[in-house]
Structures are given as C-alpha cells and as structure tokens.
Amino acid sequence: MIEAIDLTKTFKLYRTPSDRLLESLLRRPRHRRHTALQDISFAIEPGETLGILGRNGAGKSTLLKLLMGVLLPDSGELRLQGKLTGLLELGTGFDTGLSGLQNIERNGRLLGMTGAEIAERREVIIVFSELGEYIHEPLRTYSSGMAMRLAFSIAIHADPACFLVDEALSVGDAHFQQKCIRRIDAFRKAGGSLIFVSHDLNAIKVLCDRAIVLEQGRVVASGTPEAAVNHYNRIIADLNDDEPMRPALEQSVGYGNLALEIIGAVLQGEDSKSDVVSAGESVTVRLHIAAHRNIDDFTLGILIRDRFGQDVFGTNSHFLQYPLTARADETQVVELRFPMNLAPGKYTLTAAAHSAHNHLQDCYHWCDNLIRFEVAGIQGPFFYGIARLEPSITAQPNALFSARLS
Amino acid sequence: MNLALILQFTRQDLVDRYAGSVLGGLWTFIQPLVNMLVFILVFSQIMGARLPEISGSFSYSVYLIAGLLGWIAFASTLTRTTTAFIDKAHLITKVRLALWGLPLSIVLSDSIVFLISMGFFLAFLALIEHPISLQFLWIPLIFTLQQGFAYALGMVLAILGVFLRDIRELVTVVLQLWFWLTPIVYVIDIIPEAMQPWLQLNPMFPVIDAYHAVILLNSNPQPLGLLLLALVALLLFALGRWLFSRLERDIRDLI
Helix, strand or coil, rough: CCCEEEEEEEEECCCHHHHHHHHHHHHHCCCEEEEEEEEEEEEEEEEEEEEEEECCCCHHHHHHHHHHHCCCCEEEEEEHHHHEEECCCCCCCCCCCCHHHHHHHHHHEEEECCCHHHHHHHHHHHHHHHHHHHCCCCCHHHCCHHHEEEEHHHHHHHCCCEEECCCCCCCCHHHHHHHHHHHHHHHHHHHEEEEEECCHHHHHHHHHEEEEECCCCCCEEEEEEHHHHHHHHHHHHHCCCCCCCCCCCCECCCCCCCCCHHHHEEEEEEECCCCCEEECCEEEEEEEECCCCCCEEEEEEEEEEECCCCCCEEECCCCCCCCCCEEEEEEEEEEEEECEEEEEEEEEEEEECCCCCCCCCCCCEEEEEEEEEEEECCCCCCCCEECCCCCCCCCCCHHHHHHHHH | HHHHHHHHHHHHHCCHHCCCCCCCCHHHHHHHHHHHHHHHHHHHHHCCCCCCCCCCCCCHHHHHHHHHHHHHHHHHHHHHHCCHHHHHHHHHHCCCCCCCCHHHHHHHHHHHHHHHHHHHHHHHHHHHHCCHHHHHHHHHHHHHHHHHHHHHHHHHHHHHHHHCCHHHHHHHHHHHHHHHCCCCCCCHHHCCCHHHHHHHHCCCHHHHHHHHHHHHHHHCCCCHHHHHHHHHHHHHHHHHHHHHHHHHCCCCHCC
16 A cells, blocks of 8 residues: 655755755755645555656656655655565666676665565576576676566565556566566556556556556546546647647648648547547547649548558548539548547558549549557457457357257 | 665675675775785884884884774775765665665774774784783774764765765865874874874874874773763764754755
C-alpha cells in the first residue's frame, strides 16, 4: 500500500548556489519559485498497477524521485510500507572492476537488502540473470545487456513493496524482456504494487489498472487507463473537447492534376477525441475537398498502412457505392465512419481523389501518408493478430459423432 | 543508514578500489608504511636530526611519526567528509540514503588505516627498544576525540560545501597552513615564546601534543586542551545537526 497525500514540491531557482545558502541563513528571499508538483494524491493497493502519464516537464521525474525518497517534499505525506525499487536506479553503485557476484552484494545493500537476504537470494538472482559462469568475471567484461540483466535481476529480487518501471523496459533481448514481464507479473500476483511510467500508450492501457495524468505538476485526470490516455491525448493535441476538428495538411506528399484538391484531413476517435484511438473504437475520417472545376462523378478513397508501409485496408466511395460530384470553387466535407478494428500499433492514412473507381485514369490528387494515427489498447474482447474479425461463437452437441463414440 | 552499509562503503574505500590488482587491499597500507620508512631513514640516518631533550638516534623520527599519523588521519577524514555529498552524488540521487551517516564510512576507513600504521609504528618502537608504557592506552581516546572533531567539522563543511563549491578548495589550502601551524615537524620551543600561547589556540594542538606526551615521554596528556576540544567538537556537531535539519531538502534538490 502506497499512499501519497497532497504532495507538493517546489524548486527554488537561484542565480548562484551561494544565494541559496545566504537565504536559508539570513531568511531573506533570493529566489524564484518553480512549482514542480502541487497537491498530488493517489493510492496504490497491493497487486495494483498505476500508470503515470505526462508530457516532458509535467513533473513525472520529480514525482518518481519523491517516491524513491531521494528528494523531500515541501509538504504532504508519503506513506510507504516496505521498499521501493525500480528500473530508474538500475545498477546503482555497480563497480566495473568487481565481479558480478561482488556487485550483487554491493547493489543489493544499496537497495536495502540485508546480508542474510543477499546470501539467500544470490543463487536465484544469478539463475534469473542467465549469466552462468560469467558471474565470476569482472563487470567491465560484460556487454551492456548482461549488466542490465544482472541489475534487473537484483532489483526485482530485492523484495520491494513497489516496483517502479519507467519507459525503457529494454533489458536485454526479446527473450529476456518477456521473462522480465512474466516476473513482474508474478510479482504483482504476489501482492506487489507497480508504478509504470511511459509514453507507450498501448502499454499503459494493457498493463495498468488505473492511471493518472500529470500536467504542469498537477493530477489533471485519474481513473481508468482508457480515460487517462484519452485525456493525455487531448493535452498532447492541445485540443479542448468543444474545439472543432482541425484540418491539417502539412506533411503530405501529394501529386495529381489538382482539378480536385484534398485540402484537409482529420481522423478522430469518438471517445478519445484524438488520433490515438482504441482498437474497436468508432472513428471518423473527415476529408476536406476543394474543386477547381465541375466534376460529375469522382471517387474519394482512403488507404491505411501499417508502420512497415504495408497496405492494411483501403476503400473508396466507389466501392461504397456513394457517387460524389463537385462544383467549381466549392468545398465539401466527406466523412467516413467505421470501427477501428485494427491491432494496436502505429498507422498512416493515405487519401486520394480520382475520376473513376481507380486512380490510374484521371488522378486529381493523391496524398500519401496524410495522417498518422495510433491504435492503443483494446475496447471489447481481446484479440491476437493484426485485425479483429468479430466471429460469433456457438456450441452444440454433435449427435452423429456421439453415437459413434459410444 | 545501517552498519552493514557503512561497512560496505568502508570496504569499497579500502579494498574494492584496488580490485583487479594482485596485492588488492594491501595497497592501502603500503603507502603509510613506505612513508614511515622514509621518515625514519631520512631523518635518523641521513640528516641525523636529534631532539635536544631526548637521546637516541631515532628520537626525531619517533617525534615526527607520533604526530604525523594522527594528523594524516585527521586531514584525510576532514577533506573527504567535506566532499562526501558531492562525491557520492551519483548514489544520493538514485537511492534513498541517510546523508548523515554517509561520511561515517570515511571516519572508519581512515581509522583503520591509522590502526594499521600505528601497528607498524609500535613494531618499530619495540625494535628500537623505545619504552612502551601503560600511557599508550591514551592513544585510542585521543584518536577518537580527533576523529569526532574531524567528522563534526567535516559535516558542517560538507553541508556548506554543497552550496559553496569553493569550500572544497578552501579546505585543502587551510589544511596545508594548519599543518605548519601545528608542531608536528618542528618542536614548539623553536617558536618565539610570545607566539606560543597563540599557537595553542589551534584545536589540533592539544591532540598532537597529547600524542607526543604519550608516545615520546610516556606521560599523561594535558587534559584541559583535550576537554576543550571535546566541547568544540560537540558544539560543531550540534551546529551540523541544526544546519542539516534546515537544509537537507535543499541539499537533495541541488546535488
């Protein structure tokens, strides 16, 4: 159980460090104040995972340092039963001249382990780190991956009440990373709390039970990871709820004869109000078009590509049997709505306007990778793979085979 | 800050930094040993220095080493305690550490070096048949007092040193002057008589004087100076605690 009650932390900014000393001795202010955190409150139950989201400079690092006890709050209280270790101080105090074994002792002590605890867990730590005989070699002969493996192994075996995972759970190779995640999972099941700080919105949604969003040192949102991520995205996009969708056409590479022009495009999730949406969330793609002459029958299409540039899904007004016409010097908005049944990941959306059902005959405007968007987290039933195919499922007795078995 | 962690830091100080070398922790003791041999050889055999009031060809060497061993421990503890927070910043900013206990490992490791050096010194005294009396039991007491003083003063300077980085350099310079203002290399009698009382205001004077009295003359030390020093150390300690309670948050912010 970790409880933060009204934590407030301000940093005093001085022209020189000695001004700070003079002030505290003479009691005359010589500083400007910067409030890094204000009235932060939250609680983490045993076995619970709390996600912390926030832009750079929102106060995440300061909060983590308060939690670790390396900074002291101005006011407020932090109740913490047991130790807090994490990936931030991974390998603190490692001495490259000493062997892995000696560094277990050294790092373990700093993490608050007693001699008996270290002796008892030494074997487990070595086995988990998969260092084998290398554990007797000096640390300077290790690859950085090996050192990280050892450091993680010590930190998670230090028996913390709370484990702190920040952005980079990049310990070793894919195999070891998965092992770490399994170990963290076991730690949670055993009643350990987890604090997860990340910009990986999908990871926040998948791993956390609750999440808070920090902005300018305050908790501006707290609740389900889904709600928190959506709030975070609105902050990032600098959008308010009531602000209309803004067309944006900056980074696109367009070509065509421009008889018809795509002048803006927006993709927005219904719940998230941003371009980071959940899998399964209903999204709207809005394309703004300007015509420079009268066109009786044109086709407008979209194409979604994954981060490798593979076409994932494409459709157009022709396939959807929705004929479009345009008048010279008029603009219109074409809206497509569909559930985003794609797996979490980063995607781009390409849009094109052309004469008939394909773009080869008379291409008016083709804009590659007009919009970037992200699918993070899953609404509705979980699924594997790249897309959700919404099957139904039924079961019934099979009379024919049952008869044969008996 | 528990004892095990202090011991670990001490071990790092004395042994771990020589990791990978063949002699390892022995290097910690080779330097004081060589130092001592040089002093003995140079002053007794080559320069033939003598003390007027004590006979024997080694008398000046004994005088010099008796004062020097204590001074080396004092100076080292003071310098390193002064920079303890800055030196250990990489740890302080990463893990929860009691800042107050951090320099205790420095006091301890310098004490161990002193202990070993004193062992060599006693062996040498026995070799030259210098009398070793019960008065030598004063040495642990004098030493504890000087280290307490070094720690208390060092903590005050360490706290101030976080804000004023000049303190580190200042301490180095002042220690050099301080060394020559203390009768370690010379005897106080060579100072003009009018100056002598001023010299005795030096808080390290009673300490070095006590070592001389015990080791050289086998007599009891002058208690008044030592008592005053104990008082000064306590006051400094109280000052340090007060400063610390006031400034810990800022220290952590700034480091």
